[in-house]
Structure formats: C-alpha cells, structure tokens
Amino acid sequence: MKISEAKQILEALLFVSDVPLKSDKIAQIMEIDAKTVAILVDELKKEYQSREQSFNIREISGGYQFYTLPEYSSWIKKMFAAQENRLSTASIETLAIIAYKQPITRLEIEEIRGVSVSHTIKKLIDKKVITLAGRKKVPGRPILYRTTPFFLKYFGLKDISEMPQLADFKDLLSSAEDGESGE
Numbered sequence: 001m002k003i004s005e006a007k008q009i010l011e012a013l014l015f016v017s018d019v020p021l022k023s024d025k026i027a028q029i030m031e032i033d034a035k036t037v038a039i040l041v042d043e044l045k046k047e048y049q050s051r052e053q054s055f056n057i058r059e060i061s062g063g064y065q066f067y068t069l070p071e072y073s074s075w076i077k078k079m080f081a082a083q084e085n086r087l088s089t090a091s092i093e094t095l096a097i098i099a100y101k102q103p104i105t106r107l108e109i110e111e112i113r114g115v116s117v118s119h120t121i122k123k124l125i126d127k128k129v130i131t132l133a134g135r136k137k138v139p140g141r142p143i144l145y146r147t148t149p150f151f152l153k154y155f156g157l158k159d160i161s162e163m164p165q166l167a168d169f170k171d172l173l174s175s176a177e178d179g180e181s182g183e
Contacts, residue, residue: 003040006030007047010040020063020153061152062159087127094120095129099151099163103133103144121145129154 001009009030013021023034030037041057041064048056058067068076087095094117097109109117124130133146147160157163 001030001032003043006032006036007040007044010037011044014057014064014066017065020060020065020149022063026064058156059158060156061149065153067156087129088120088123090115090117090120091123091127095124095147095151098124098130098145099147099160100166102146103136104146105136105142105144107142109145 010026013026013029023037026037027034045057054072055066055068057064060067093113094109097112098104101108101112106117106121109121121130125132128148129151130145131148133144135141136144151157152159
C-alpha cells in the first residue's frame with residue numbers, strides 16, 4: 001500500500017469514528033504496525049498545519065481523533081448552541097474532586113463539598129464522565145467513583161496526567177489574592 005493511500009485510509013477511519021481510535025485498532029484494520037500508524041499520524045498533522053487547516057489530529061484518551069483548532073470554537077459554539085450539554089457549577093466542582101481524588105466515595109466528596117452530591121453524581125454518571133470503580137474495603141463497603149475515558153475526551157486530555165496540578169491552582173489563587181489586596 002502506498003503512503004498516500006495509507007494516509008487517506010487513516011483519515012477516513014478517523015473521520016467516521018466518534019471515539020478516539022487506538023493505534024493498535026488502526027494497525028489491525030489497516031494491516032500495518034503501530035509504529036507506522038504513529039508515522040502516518042505525524043505526517044498528516046504536518047500536512048494539516050502546512051495547509052492551515054481548521055482541524056488536526058490529537059491523541060486523546062489513548063487514541064487518535066480529529067479536533068478543530070481553538071480559534072474556530074466560537075463558530076462551532078454558534079452551530080451547537082441549541083444542543084449544548086454543559087455541566088453545572090455543582091457538577092464541575094464534584095467532577096473536579098473525583099478527578100483529583102479518584103477513586104473516591106460519595107461521603108468523601110460530600111465532606112469536601114459540604115453538601116449532598118447524590119443527585120450530582122447521578123447526572124455525572126448519566127453524562128458518562130464518571131463511573132463506578134468498585135467498593136471501598138471499609139465497613140459498609142461504599143461505592144467508589146472515578147472518571148471515564150469520555151471524561152478525557154470531553155476535556156480534550158490525552159490522559160489524567162495532563163490535568164493541571166493542584167499546586168498550579170494554589171499559585172493562581174495566591175496571585176489573585178495578592179492582586180486584590182493591592183500588593
């Protein structure tokens with residue numbers, strides 16, 4: 001198979017997939033090795049950049065997927081305005097706690113937030129950004145929660161290590177407080 005043909009096949013696979021495609025899956029479909037998949041992805045990325053395309057390929061949640069460049073987000077938001085699937089502030093706060101402390105129980109989340117989160121957890125499970133992660137080995141065996149691969153996709157992360165570090169937030173809050181006090 002010619003390289004140009006292989007790149008076209010790869011583009012077609014990524015185009016029709018609604019989830020990130022893993023290298024091994026692409027390699028299996030195209031009957032090539034995973035290293036060749038990575039080379040093809042890199043070549044396509046360079047081509048898109050040189051042609052100043054409005055999209056590129058990103059590694060998300062352990063696979064590859066097309067994404068649009070951030071400068072086009074306002075146009076895309078207009079198109080999907082009626083279909084927005086935003087998370088509420090309570091959902092974002094709860095999700096952040098789960099993401100940083102996973103696996104974590106409902107009671108542990110409630111201790112941090114100071115409010116009941118049962119309804120919020122149900123919404124986050126319905127939106128497929130969190131899932132059950134077994135039961136904690138303590139009396140009562142409470143359910144543990146963790147983020148899902150869709151969480152990574154929703155926030156455009158390759159893996160959980162790409163999340164900002166908690167220290168970054170402390171520095172940000174500290175500098176914001178210094179700015180408010182006029183220092």
